[in-house]
Amino acid sequence: MLEELDNDQDQDLDEPTPQGVLAMQLTALPRDTNAFNDIYGGWLVSQMDLAASSSASRIAGGRIATVAIDRMAFMVPVNVGAQLAFYTQVEEVGRSSIKVLVEVWSDDPQAIERRKVTEALFVFVAIDAHGRTRAVPQK
Numbered sequence: 001m002l003e004e005l006d007n008d009q010d011q012d013l014d015e016p017t018p019q020g021v022l023a024m025q026l027t028a029l030p031r032d033t034n035a036f037n038d039i040y041g042g043w044l045v046s047q048m049d050l051a052a053s054s055s056a057s058r059i060a061g062g063r064i065a066t067v068a069i070d071r072m073a074f075m076v077p078v079n080v081g082a083q084l085a086f087y088t089q090v091e092e093v094g095r096s097s098i099k100v101l102v103e104v105w106s107d108d109p110q111a112i113e114r115r116k117v118t119e120a121l122f123v124f125v126a127i128d129a130h131g132r133t134r135a136v137p138q139k
Helices: 002-014 041-060
Strands: 021-027 064-074 083-093 097-107 115-126
Touching (some): 021 041, 041 064, 041 097, 041 115
Antiparallel strands (some): 021 083, 064 115
């Protein structure tokens, strides 16, 4: 019995899990696909930007702008009907910048298991009403 518990714990460690908190969920629809029913990468990036910007704007206490996307990697295609979950994790807060890691996971009805689709590091800067960089409030 103890041996079975140890094996179960080892299996749990081997399974990849999302980093961060669930920021957004949506279903991949036909309007977001190419002729092969794969989701457009640009559409997925825009959804990731939405998920990351919600975290960054809360930290910044207002308006932000996306200034860079780093470490973008697509691992598997996304099919129509896939349930996508966007997880965000704040990696760094600077004087005026905020770095947010976004991971996208798919619960595709055509796949056997949940899979990591992509990840990227989004960089934002806090901006004022005139579009100039401002400091992020210290907490």
